[in-house]
Amino acid sequence: MKEKGGKRRDPKRPPVRVSGELNFRVPVKDLDSTLKCCRRPFKTKLSMNECLQTTMTRSNVVKKREPQCLHGELLSSFHHPSTTSLSVVRIHSETMAKAMTLLWGAGSPPCWRVMITLEEKNLQGYNQKLLSFDKMEHKSKEVLDINPRGQLPTFKHGNTIVNDSYAVCFYLESKFKSQGNKLIPDSQEEQALMYQRMFEGLTFYDKLNAVIYYDWFVPEGERHESALNRNKEALTTELKLWEGYLQKLGSGSHVAGPSFTLADVVIFPTVAYLFRFGLSAKRYPKLGEYHNLLKDRPSVKASWPPHWLENPEGQDTLKDI
Ligand SMILES: N[C@@H](CCC(=O)N[C@@H](CS)C(=O)NCC(=O)O)C(=O)O
Numbered sequence: 001m002k003e004k005g006g007k008r009r010d011p012k013r014p015p016v017r018v019s020g021e022l023n024f025r026v027p028v029k030d031l032d033s034t035l036k037c038c039r040r041p042f043k044t045k046l047s048m049n050e051c052l053q054t055t056m057t058r059s060n061v062v063k064k065r066e067p068q069c070l071h072g073e074l075l076s077s078f079h080h081p082s083t084t085s086l087s088v089v090r091i092h093s094e095t096m097a098k099a100m101t102l103l104w105g106a107g108s109p110p111c112w113r114v115m116i117t118l119e120e121k122n123l124q125g126y127n128q129k130l131l132s133f134d135k136m137e138h139k140s141k142e143v144l145d146i147n148p149r150g151q152l153p154t155f156k157h158g159n160t161i162v163n164d165s166y167a168v169c170f171y172l173e174s175k176f177k178s179q180g181n182k183l184i185p186d187s188q189e190e191q192a193l194m195y196q197r198m199f200e201g202l203t204f205y206d207k208l209n210a211v212i213y214y215d216w217f218v219p220e221g222e223r224h225e226s227a228l229n230r231n232k233e234a235l236t237t238e239l240k241l242w243e244g245y246l247q248k249l250g251s252g253s254h255v256a257g258p259s260f261t262l263a264d265v266v267i268f269p270t271v272a273y274l275f276r277f278g279l280s281a282k283r284y285p286k287l288g289e290y291h292n293l294l295k296d297r298p299s300v301k302a303s304w305p306p307h308w309l310e311n312p313e314g315q316d317t318l319k320d321i
Pocket of ligand 1: 105107108109110111138149150151152153163164165166
């Protein structure tokens with residue numbers, strides 16, 4: 001089998017293809033030597049991205065990839081039969097993550113959404129600081145300088161500040177589209193359902209908070225049993241809606257279809273809170289099934305609230321709902 005350049009390719013060796021899912025990492029310290037190796041066949045000094053694209057194009061076998069594929073920073077090397085050894089370099093993802101800072105609070109579902117997204121997009125290694133709500137650290141100068149609302153999450157990537165959890169999720173997915181897991185489906189129909197569920201997720205979250213944090217939100221003198229009961233009824237109605245959505249999608253489904261999407265990123269923390277606060281999986285079997293489906297997903301496990309790990313026992317606030 002002849003290749004361009006007149007060399008024979010061993011027919012037993014399949015052509016090398018680079019996919020968007022390469023996971024072989026080379027430590028940052030090895031980057032320079034890998035780059036040198038990558039540059040060697042070419043006379044001109046190229047930028048890292050140019051170098052990668054040119055290398056891949058000239059290899060004859062590996063197709064040229066979209067430039068943004070190269071933004072994510074994974075490294076991989078492979079042997080090409082006609083060019084001895086060739087290194088394809090993707091800047092290490094940790095280098096990119098190092099430009100990010102997340103200020104977060106334990107027990108905050110909005111912060112958890114951001115952390116799940118960072119994991120899904122292979123952006124481990126970002127700078128992070130756990131702040132205490134009890135000590136009012138979310139109102140500190142450090143936070144207010146970036147986020148005038150004094151809320152967590154507070155997130156910065158280089159000079160880009162994005163603070164709302166939904167906005168951060170969309171930003172990361174868009175910026176690192178080809179890196180890690182794809183979180184927005186291609187089809188517009190699937191996207192429509194995903195957006196629908198994501199924004200309904202805000203109502204779901206509010207209804208949950210109105211019950212589990214009733215005493216926190218409502219000052220002592222203004223609390224009424226009847227008001228709390230109304231909130232519980234509203235939460236019950238909401239839970240039945242989500243049971244119905246999951247029922248309709250069928251067993252093993254994610255919240256907006258067959259694959260894991262941004263809708264799961266934003267809704268799973270709410271569902272995890274339901275069970276942490278004692279919701280009965282017998283009464284809400286679809287939500288129970290969904291919780292089991294995702295609780296061991298690597299991105300979810302890696303960002304599991306640290307105080308839940310320390311104290312696995314939850315509360316029973318929702319046991320009668
Ligand atoms: N819309 C924001 C809401 C963030 C939010 O409410 N964070 C809470 C913690 S879960 C907070 O910082 N609360 C303190 C405050 O509002 O003063 C998001 O989704 O990022």
